[in-house]
Amino acid sequence: MVKKSMIAFVAMLFALVFFNESKAQTYATGVGLRAGVTNGLTVKHFIQEDVALEGILHTRWRGLVITGLYEVHKNIREVRGLRWFYGGGAHIGSWNSNRVPPPWADPDFRGTTVVGIDGIIGLDYKFVDAPINLSLDYKPAFNIINGAGFWGDELALSIRFTF
Template identity: 25%
Template sequence: MIKIVSAFLLTCCFFSATAQYDDAVGIRFEDDWFLGSYKINMSNRMSVEGFGGFDAQGFVSLYKVGAEFQLNTEIPEVESLRWFYGAGAGLVFGDFSRVQAYGTSGLDYTFAEIPLNLSFELMPGMYFGDFGNDFEIDFALSARYILGQ
């Protein structure tokens, strides 16, 4: 995980761009999940991300859908890089069912030369459902194509 974060931050240092875009669609890797992602920037300050997909381990048949609300803050020292925080919820279903409620914080970077957005986030939260209740800290890495750029 350290290598992924380091590669992400180094990439951000070598490219510049504007951090604002309207819509982006792409992929999201979250722990053992492979998810599709759609992100909408409602303003410079607020974003909503929806996602859905399946368990990438393949041991059981599981699917996940969810959404996040994010508040964004520009990082003036690095053009096109911003950090965000917010809250999200998800539903896991298939061989068993769970509901997830979590906080989120992370980094969001947009490239100027190409229509690409990358984000990395940390998501501490609670799972409720089959197998009892559980506290987990999840990580996610997303790569999105910026629509209309």
Template identity: 35%
Template sequence: MKKPALILVFLSLLLAAAPVSAQTQKTAGKPGAKSTGKGSGKNSGKSSGGAGYQTGIGLRGGGYASGLTVKHFMGGKNNVAIEGLLTTEYYAKGARLTVLLEKHFPLLPEVKNLQWYVGGGMHLGAYRRYNYYTVGYRLRGKKHKDYYYVQYYGDDKLYPVFGADLVLGLEYKIDDLPLTVGVDYKPYFDIYDGASGLYNDAALNVRFTF
């Protein structure tokens, strides 16, 4: 057989073997796995970081702050997500935007999509200050112990606030449903109108995932 014919036969064998090799790699290590020629799972082609989803949008209900939460896994094998919180403050009568960077870890190998995470970030917002004070007035013609009281407040303006946050949380992605449920503990440090303070907040999170 001439050399060009040998080359042609060799190339034909390579082309015939390539699909078989690729199919074998897909099903290797999975006994009984069937080949469909399609990506496995609804997150195929996406980087979910092992959480079972890529992006989640939902609500956060906390002791100090509640509002909107958005979490997005940034890709790669580091299992890192960025979370944004837009929340209102119960006691400070204001709102703030918080951005957190979170590293996720599997909690129990036998429980799929159950993860704990730790991270930190910053926040910026505005609080409304109420400076309440009480003045007592003595009633005329009465004993010195007889008073009536009037309550005043100094101002009702919005003042900027910023600070730093830490977060420790636990999250579970529900199988066969586009939902996650989780809890977190988020201490934060505020700098507000020349003063500062350290606060503790805990919350329940529910997100729709895709």
């Protein structure tokens, strides 16, 4: 039921973005929520017109992970306010599993600290008449220290208040 609702919401988002010809504007900073495989908080700040730094604080395996990303944004000319972006960065965090261990861990797993690198690619849209930004992205990660190697399941929708 939740997956069907998420698919319907994403379809409506894309319909609004691609069929809305209104003039959208860019933003300097956005603060909001990120929902997907992991859930958390996101802050995106543009340091140049087409370059942003994004910080994500999110949960995974009953733990907390902090991710920092450097992103390059490119306009999509057909829809003003819509950009695609790519970039990379790193993460550090801890996973805890007092009850049920992750599927990749042995039964005695109780938690660990993880450090790794991240990539990101996605779409970013700023509405013209509201201080709202929507972002849909794919963020694969590779844990270098302590934890299951490659994670390729991180798809998320971010909703930010912009100023």
